[in-house]
Amino acid sequence: MKSYEIVVIGGGPAGLAAAIEAKSNGAKDILVVERDRELGGILQQCIHNGFGLHVFKEELTGPEYAERFIEGLKQQGIEYKLDTMVLDITDHKQVSMINPEDGFLQVQAKAVVLAMGCRERTRGAINIPGSRASGIFTAGTAQRFVNMEGYMVGKDVVILGSGDIGLIMARRMTLEGAKVHAVVELLPFSGGLTRNIVQCLEDFNIPLLLSHTVTNIVGKDRVKEIQIAEVDENRRPIPGTERSFKCDTLLLSVGLIPENELSKSAGIRLDGITGGPVVNESMETSIEGIFACGNVVHVHDLVDWVTEESRRAGKNAARYVQNQLVQGVKTITTKPGQGVRYVVPHYIRPENIEDKLNLMMRVDNVYHGARLVIKEDDRVIKSIKKAHLAPGEMESIKLTKQELETIAGKEITIALEIEEAKE
Amino acid sequence: MSKTVEMICISCPMGCKMAIETITNGVTRYKVSGNKCPRGEQYGVKEMTNPTRMVTSTVKMKNGHLNRLPVRTSDAIPKYKISECMAVLKAVEVEGPVKVGDVIINNLLGLEIDIIATRSM
């Protein structure tokens, strides 16, 4: 059986950054396994700009951002396999995979980095009643068709969900000549960036209907009509508010789900809130030597944060194979408190922190003028004022090694302290 | 004479709701309110005088592994030129190989802005 120091599963932004960083930190034999026909992952279909402001200090499109990492991978001479599907990972880090060229292949890794990304929630998962006509696409599938394959998926469009992909697709479809009738959002606020609401919707006079949902899909063969209604505070349609759009297409941008079938089969512990593996400060999962990063751990808002997190995973995978990670030492649990849905990483082993650690989290509502506070019992370790917080945007707080060393117990809490009323 | 336009500032995630008042009194001036920082004022005035946008799209591609090549404007173009820009892109077909950053259309619509490839193919 062939063996590698590190096998990275997934050749999207997370896998690429992890592999490059692992190599830069002394790992020798690295294999990146990608199931698609090219590297870059979902970035290749995100042809809009807005990527890289933090990592490169300039604004790039998705393919440009991807290409920098693909070039980096090639320059480092890191081996990769395309069109290759990983079938199984054992807890002893044996990875089996298939592709048309090598056939069935089993390799032994010293460390594994999981970077499989996420998938979109579907119409079925939100159980919209109506017909099963054609013309219903997840926004990402439509994006691939329009931006990569070069096909239009419809002429008259309604979009459900105002996450960034939904907003971006509203603009793309419009620019390609389709009429986008409305973006319909169940919540009273959009999960997308303000910039996208302005530049993708307002620029093209596309209405954003907050607190609305799709109640019925009409059309025997192809979508003919989408019925919507306003919802009450329990997200139930309000009778009398129904209206409908004659259209041929419904795009769904209703959430992303980390893709963890492989993690589950390997026996890795998952977090019920994020849907991804429980990880420690080194982005190591519940199985020693199996690391995870990017959207497979938790869904990120910006690829820049994926890169940052994945570099950490790659570096620590390299440290692991060089026996530089300390195992079985003091462990601190990070506990989400009021207003915070989750915190990544879930565990911290301060001895493995070189200078500082970035805690990433999502809040549960829109807040103005709140403080993100890290406490051990009643002692405040760090407190940061946040003028604006929203569920659509990832928040992060840095803890220095010195601050971490002040923690005597086994748990810290990260919570919101609200100074003004929430919006 | 004056009129007021409302807009959301996109300079940062705060999303300040601003009102921009146009005051025409011999010369045209703009009074921005609702912003919490100077960037808001800058953005508001720019939106009133010369709103510009980056355009990202695709062009037809021959002998690439995909049918379309992603492209963008090398800099932001005036907002009212977006439709014209799209019309120009429709007529273009590129033959590979192309490198990221290659100029696909020189001096788009006389704006001194190029259309460039955003990936190699």
Added chain:
Amino acid sequence: MRMYDVAIIGAGVIGTAIARELSKYNVKVIVLDKENDVANGTTKANSGIVHAGYDAKSGTLKARLNVAGNAMYEDLCKALEVPFKRIGSLVVAFDEEDMATLQELYQQGLDNGVPNLQLLGRDEVKEMEPNLSDEIIGALYAPSAGIVGPWELAIALAENAADNGVEIRLNAAVTQIEANEQGFLVTVDEDTLQAKYIINCAGLYGDKINNMVNTPSFEIVPNRGEYNLFDKGVGDYVNHVVFQTPTKHGKGVLVLPTAHGNLMIGPTAEPVDEPEAVETTEVGLKFLREKAKRVVPKFPFQAVITSFAGLRAKVKTNDFIIEASAETKGFINVAAIDSPGLSAAPAIAEMVVGMLKDIAGGFAVNSSFKPNRRPSIHFMALSPEEKAALIAKDPRYGRVICRCEGITEGEIVDIINRKAGATSLDAVKRRARAGAGRCQGGFCGPRVMEILARELKVDITSVVKDRKASYILTGATKSNDEYGLPSQQVADSQDI
């Protein structure tokens, strides 16, 4: 003009079962269906249950053919490689009134010849199904009940019939039938064909086909059933088909594992106006959830992956109509095949072929009849060595197209190129499960379309989701047709 001995109208599980049964004889058979795939009506959207047979009133066709059909399932599904599991069913009771009904069903089952029926007490039920409600006090257990992939069965029957010489003609709506001296002149769109005998298995259109040559004698009322399907992760939440005891308030809904390993609830029962009304409704889906919760209090609703609805061909008399027309010789109606039609299908096919033999004076046996379907490859079920060997032989098995279900390009190409093969995305899904998993085709849809276009030698824009008019793509971007131009002006803040 093309001449046939038998024209079967309708390629659902009944029409295809009869076609395969007829292919055992030297008879020239054509199956006609208006849809672009076999099994595209009632057969593709039902509970997928092979009922034990205690439910139908003794003495009816339903009772007799259900029990007889049930007994034929093992051999048939083995020969045709169709997923079938005899997992048994439970009818659960919540009170003494329910228990009294179960007693009646038990007796009726004995009268119908259902094997091994048992009445169970609370503890026995709980032991068999730990996730069921504590309020259940007993159940009727029918070990002979099973679950089957209903459309797979019809597809396999069609393919095997075609491999044995039957012609399957899809996209062929029968618009007129004229009785003549040689039998019947059948108009199919702009074409005509001649057949000595007609078997009407047109499902929801059974009355319309009958009325083309006969005096109207029955009326089909479509009855809609809605379903919710859940992820395989919760597929073992129940291990039997779990019915609620029918009461005067209705039948309740059933909770069952499907032959594919998913968990399912359904159906509702609601008469609808037209034979194409397969929409799900908010009311229907809510009803299902409420009823399912009664049986399984901690039902894992969050694992839902899709909802769908199917129509059943009901008649007032509430029994199958399987009879040779008295007024038109050589015309056999096989109509009103609602539940337990799937269970009875193999027995119905035998019965109908028997009737036809009587009319025709017997048929010569087809000595080259092959009862087994050409084996299919299920790549993920192979051992590592077998996987390696297969990919070495055909590299397309090394390319996984559907990640959720683990389906390779080799498998998809195979099901497209078989007889009665797939021509649409949903047809691929029905045969190879590609796109049937948790992402519901989000990732693999574009790839499957590419393969379909390549194998069928058509442009990708003409690949449909399901029926003929269910187009997916509306054209190329940057093309010069009407919708290639930016139709909307950019909102211009300067003109406010």
